[in-house]
Amino acid sequence: xxxxxxxxxxxxxxxxxxxxxxxxxxxxxxxxxxxxxxxxxxxxxxxxxxxxxxxxxxxxxxxxxxxxxxxxxxxxxxxxxxxxxxxxxxxxxxxxxxxxxxxxxxxxxxxxxx
Amino acid sequence: xxxxxxxxxxxxxxxxxxxxxxxxxxxxxxxxxxxxxxxxxxxxxxxxxxxxxxxxxxxxxxxxxxxxxxxxxxxxxxxxxxxxxxxxxxxxxxxxxxxxxxxxxxxxxx
Numbered sequence: 001x002x003x004x005x006x007x008x009x010x011x012x013x014x015x016x017x018x019x020x021x022x023x024x025x026x027x028x029x030x031x032x033x034x035x036x037x038x039x040x041x042x043x044x045x046x047x048x049x050x051x052x053x054x055x056x057x058x059x060x061x062x063x064x065x066x067x068x069x070x071x072x073x074x075x076x077x078x079x080x081x082x083x084x085x086x087x088x089x090x091x092x093x094x095x096x097x098x099x100x101x102x103x104x105x106x107x108x109x110x111x112x113x114x
Numbered sequence: 115x116x117x118x119x120x121x122x123x124x125x126x127x128x129x130x131x132x133x134x135x136x137x138x139x140x141x142x143x144x145x146x147x148x149x150x151x152x153x154x155x156x157x158x159x160x161x162x163x164x165x166x167x168x169x170x171x172x173x174x175x176x177x178x179x180x181x182x183x184x185x186x187x188x189x190x191x192x193x194x195x196x197x198x199x200x201x202x203x204x205x206x207x208x209x210x211x212x213x214x215x216x217x218x219x220x221x222x223x224x
Contacts, residue, residue: 004157035214041116043158043203043214056211090157105150105157 002027004093004106012112018079021109025072025093031055032074033103034066037088049074078111086113117141118206120215128223133191135218137204140185144206144213149178149189152201152217161202162189194222 005024013019025032033056034046045058049068066076072093078085088110092103119138127133135149145166150158164171164178164187171178177190187204199222204215 033212040216042118042120042216043205045212045214092157103160105159107155107157 004091004104006089006091006106006109008109009107010110010112012114013081014114015081015083017081018077019081019111021076021078021089021091021111023074023076023091023093023106025074025091026104029093029095029104030072031094032068032072033092033094034074034076035090035092036060037090037108038086043090046076081113083113086111116216117144118204118213118215120202120204120218122218123216124219124221126221126223127194129196130193133189133194133198133220133222135189135191135202135204135220137187137189137215138185139187139206139213141206141208141213142185143208146207147178147180147187148205148207149176150203150205150214151198152203158203191220194220196222196224198222 007022031050033048035043037043046060047054047066048056052068063079068074088108090105090108092105094103117140148163149161151161152158162173162176162178164180169180179188201217201219203217206213
């Protein structure tokens with residue numbers, strides 16, 4: 001069974017631009033969560049989607065948004081990029097009944113904002 | 115506000131010895147705790163977990179201890195192997211809210 005895939009793996013953007021990241025979950029997984037990893041803050045929860053609906057949301061500004069498609073693929077969008085948005089963005093998928101321990105992470109997208 | 119803290123950014127241990135990674139939390143509502151391991155260029159992978167109703171959980175070389183009164187969690191790896199070298203994240207959940215620590219980079223020296 002293929003793992004969680006994220007595209008692109010690396011991205012360089014300039015301040016003020018917007019960016020869209022993509023995540024394809026493991027086949028059969030309907031929940032997709034997004035995390036931001038920075039050296040000083042560790043992994044911070046952005047949001048979780050299940051059946052095309054945002055089910056949980058972390059404490060991030062409205063510039064961070066996401067969506068999920070009917071095939072469970074998910075995209076995350078960041079508008080008006082700031083230097084502090086430079087981070088590794090990880091997505092994780094799990095089954096409908098999956099708890100935190102059943103999350104499977106992708107390799108991440110490394111975003112650099114200049 | 116960091117609700118889950120890993121105060122040691124790095125740890126070095128000789129092969130065969132015990133590795134002890136520590137994690138502190140502030141929210142008494144957390145009821146489930148996990149450890150993840152992360153290699154460079156890969157996403158975190160689940161290692162071991164413990165419910166708040168227990169104080170110890172063991173899986174092979176890995177043991178997690180929970181001290182609820184101290185709001186402290188630790189991961190013991192015995193014996194440590196070079197392949198254990200990675201970044202370890204502790205995580206805690208309360209309902210549907212997930213919180214991760216900042217990670218501890220473990221280096222096991224052959």
